[in-house]
Amino acid sequence: MGAGALAGTTFPIDRALSAELLGFEGIYENSLDAVSDRDFAIEFMSNSATMMMHLSRFSEEIILWSSQEFQFIELDDAFSTGSSIMPQKKNPDMAELIRGKTGRVYGNLTGLLTVLKGLPLAYNKDMQEDKEGVFDTVKTIVGSLKIFAGMISTMKVKTEVMEKATKNDFSNATELADYLASKGMPFREAHEVVGKLVLFCVQNGCYLVDLSIEQFQEASELFDQDIYDALNPYEAVKRRNSAGGTGFAQVLLAIEKAEKLVSE
Secondary structure (H helix, E strand, C coil), X not given: CXXXXXXXXXXXXXXXXXXXXXXXXXXXXXXXXXXHCCXXXXXXXXXXXXXXXXXXXXXXXXXXXXXXXXXXXECCHHHCEECCCCCCCEECHHHXXXXXHHHHHHHHHHHHHHHHXXXXXXXXXXXXXHHHHHHHHHHHHHHHHHHHHHHHHCCEECHHHHHHHHHCXXXXXXXXXXXXXXXXXXXXXXXXXXXHHHXXXXXXXXXXXXXCHHHHHHXXXXXXXXXXXXXXXXXXXXXXXXXXXXXXXXXXXXXXXHHHHXXX
C-alpha cells in the first residue's frame, strides 16, 4: 500500500498508518522491495521443508521399528492398513505418506526459487506462481503434523522386545572400552582389546556378557567383577548423563524444557 507498481506514489498515503490499521509490525522500507520481494514465502517454505525432513526421518524410524524384523512398536489401526496381498501384514501407511509428502514440499520450495532466480526488479507476472506452492505447503504440513501427533499418541511401544534387543547385540562394547579407559588404559589400546573380545564372541556365538571373568582378565588384568555392571544396558544408558545426553535424567530434563516451550 503506497509502494505503487515499483517506485512509490505521488498521493499522500500514510504507509505507517496503513500498516498499523492492518495489524502489521511496520512497512517495507523500499518500494521496489515491497513489490518484488518474496523472501517471506521462501523462508516459510524453507522452514516447512526442514520440518518435513525431520518428520520424514522420524517416519523412517517408525516404519523400521514396526517391521516384522524389529517389532519395537505397533501402530494403531487408524494409522495403518492391511496389505492388498498379504493378509497378515500391517502397513505403516501414514508414516510412508508423510515421508513421501516431504518431496512435495521440497518441490514447492525449489519451484519458487526457480521462478524468482532470473527475474528483474520489480513485479513480474511470473510471481503469481508463488501462491500455489505456498498454499499447498500449508495444507501439507498442517495435515502431516495432525496425523503424526495422532500416530505417536496411539502408538504401542513394546518395551520387552526393545529390552531384549539391547541384550542380544554388541552395543555395549563401547562400555567395555570406557571401562578400561577409566582404569587408566589409553582408549586406543582399550579399543583394540575390546575388538578382539568381540571377534572372539562372534566366532563362538556368544555375547560379551556371556564371557567369564577369567576370559576378561585374560584379555586385560584391569577387568574386575564390576565389569558385568558396566555391561548392563540399563546402566549404560543411565551413565550417559552429560548435558544433552541420552541418560534418563537428561531425557526427563529435555521433556520438561519441551513442555515449557510448548506451553509458552
